[in-house]
Amino acid sequence: MKRTLAALSLSTAILPAAALAQEQLSVVATTGMIADAARVVGGDLVDVQALMGPGVDPHAYRQTRSDIVATARADVVLWHGLYLEAQMEDFLQELSETNTVVAVAEALDPDTLIGSEDYADQFDPHVWMDPDLWAGVVQQVSVTLSEVHPDAADQFAANASAYADQIAALASYSEQVLMTVPEEARVLVTAHDAFNYFGAAYGFDVVGIQGISTESEAGLQRIGALVDLLVERDIGAVFVESSVSDRNIRALIEGAAAQGHEVIIGGELFSDAMGPDGSYEGTWIGMIDHNVTTIARALGGEVPEAGMQGALALN
Template structure:
């Protein structure tokens, strides 16, 4: 449904008024609302004690299909800063967020990455693949955009935000080193990553993996029987023995692949569960960006014949 600017303003104003008392106690902090958990995590790391961060989309939520709720509108209308990915990740919310940005600070953090670093979208003409968080190096650029957005909203916190960002970027550099080392141990002929949807394009380009998604870049694209049949033939012909499910996408198509290959006499196992469009449970290691990527890298490396500690990067830190 398309909201006119007048209708949006009326809804946001009425809901914000109803919730305003609940926000008064947090006035001393910068109230940040982020669409995805990955962006919220970056805001918490950079903002520290000076921010109060809410993520609209939790574990297992697909951002491609997500639509704002009434409570989301309240949160967004009350926020000092709204952070969203952009690049058409939040496809169903884009018009709403662009309209919101006419009246308050709203930043599409992924759209600050230079175009020459982006991969085109096979699903939408003139759009780019939005899954930048799949490589720590690209995500570091997003963290810098988050830092700058916080400084713009709260200039007096510039020193704190800058120092926090430097510490976090150092951590992401360590993650990038671990990622490159673990993935380089996978034999070249086994660097084929078959997943539920094509969220790993930047990952494949950075670490020399062939990435095959059953669905396209958006989970809104459909995978027909012909596509599944083609991929079954590919698994059999190339002797691919592992495929991966995703926490935010149904495993229906992956199961169909496995069953189809079995009917052809070829055994395919699930190599593990990957975090593609959402992080793990809040309060857990995998509920952080670092833990999410560490888990993905470790799972992929071990499933495809590479070498990585069973508990991933955590082993190296202890």
């Protein structure tokens, strides 16, 4: 049953944001990636809460009662949009009628987006996999915070500009190390189609067992076709994802083995959620650094042992 704001009892005692005496802007973000952007851009002027933590799948996430309270009390709510938080859309759109609620990824130029094969008239939402696109989302975060707190607009803009430089450095690193992967090995097989923007940016063929949404099912015929692909193209590594079951990936490995072809798990990638809270991989830059470094190493590229900044956790 869908929860709506009207379903909340008076005992919840939700106060409007203006009635809460706070020195910082109260920001609620749906995903960890958006929360990270808000913290970087907002700095000490914001207090940010992420609804979805490490390992949480945003495609299937439904708001809890505590989420409803937190978002209703926040000065600003930042969500991704592009049908990523499909189960929360009705709630967030209803909340936007009375509160500042912004779908930050929907500010991107539609011409830069990839169409969804799962849903008509929708786009692939996984834009954080391309640093150039994510820079546009970060800019929208800055614009939104400035509109809510105009006195701090210059500070938000300065923080966003400095962060844009870091994003550009990450994009450059990613291109350099991924180019060292042999061309014939530039095939990325993952649990679901979260890496299409990555593939478009860096020239990789991307194959997801499930579609763009983890809610789609991978049938036996699909698994069989992908096993044949692994064998025919001599693909030696596939990747699991931190927020998606590894069941289908292991089925691929077993199917390839039955045909005499060895395939290993090249590593765990962060797809729809970042790494552990408080870790380097728990930031968007650390998340992408981890993915790029893991993919390049597993597929035969030359990469620094601990990634771009030497900060990756060594396994």
